[in-house]
Amino acid sequence: MTMAVRATDLLHETQGGLYCPPGDFFIDPSRKAARAVITHGHSDHARAGHEKVLATAETLAVMAARLGRRFAVAGQPLAYGETVRVGEVAVSLYPAGHVIGSAQVCLEWRGLKIVVTGDYKRKPDPTTVPFEVVPCDVFVTEATFGLPVYRHPPAEREIAKLILSLETFPERPHLLGAYSLGKAQRLIGEVRAAGFDGPVHVHRAVEPICRLYERFGVDLGPLEPAENLDAEAARGAVVVCPPMAMKDAWAAGFDDPVSVAASGWMQLVTHRLSSGAHLPLVLSDHADWPDLCATIAETGAEEIWIVHTSTGSLRALGHWCSQRGLVAHPPPGVDDVQPALPGLGL
Ligand SMILES: [Zn+2]
C-alpha cells in the first residue's frame, strides 16, 4: 500500500474512543465530545451529551427517542451515500445492515480512505437497508462473532421453528424476548415474511421504536400494546418484549407461555440454557465468521483494525488476515508502534 500519510494521522484510538484529528471529531465516543459521528442508536455507540452529532436521520431519531432530553444537541442528518466535509475530511455514511439507520463511516483525506463499520451484518433483514461494501485502505471492523465456530443459519429456518410452535400450541401465548432496538423489529419483520399476518403484541419498551421504524417506512403489520391483553386474549397471542421482561412479574401473568429467545449467542448451548427459553432461535444482528472474512476480503483493504471483540476473536481473525498478507490489529494510538497480536508473535 502506498500511503502518503500514516493511517493514524487520519484516525487513531484515544481514551475517548476513535478520534479523527483533521476533522476534529470522534466516532461513537465513549465520553462527551464536542463533535461526534454516530454509527447507530445502540447505547454502547450512541451516548448522551455530545455537542454536535452527525448521523443518519434514523439514528438521530433513535437517539432522541431513547435519550430524551439528555439528547439536547445539534444533530446533523447525513443520508447514505452523501458526503459532507468536516474540517479537512470528506465524511460519508453507508448502510451497515445492523439496525435502522445503522451506518459505516467512510473517511477520506489526502488520498487515504478508512471505513469504520460500527456494528454490521450481511444476512438479509426485511427491516434494514442492506450492508454495502465500501472499498478502502484501512477497514475498521467489529468482530463480535470472530471465531470460526460462529455460523448463523438463515433466518427463515429459525422463524420456521417459531411458526411450527404457533401451529402446535395455538392456545399458548408465545413470548418473544428481543432487544427493543433492532432485534424486536427484525423478529416481527421475519414473522411477517413467513406469512404471519395476525396482530403482534408489543411491550411498552418495544412499541416506541416500532413506531419509529414505521415512521421511516418499515411496515411491521398490525401491532397492538401487550399491556391490554387479558387472559382470554392472551391465548395464542404473539408477544414481543425485551429479554429482561421475560423474567419479571409481567411475564409471570401469562398462562403457560412458550418463551422464545432470539440472539446470535443462542448457537451456544451455555447461552441457550442460561436464557431459560423453551425455544431458542439463532438470530443475530452481527456478522458471523464467514461474513466477517468475506467482508474483509471484499473491501480490498490491506490493513484491518479489529474492534468490539474478544481476545480469542482478535487472535482468530488476526490469524486469518495474516495468512492472506493483511496487517490486522486493534486500532493503534497516535504514537503506537503497530501493536502485535496477542500470542501470534506477529
Ligand atoms: Zn449495535
Ligand SMILES: [Zn+2]
Ligand atoms: Zn455494538
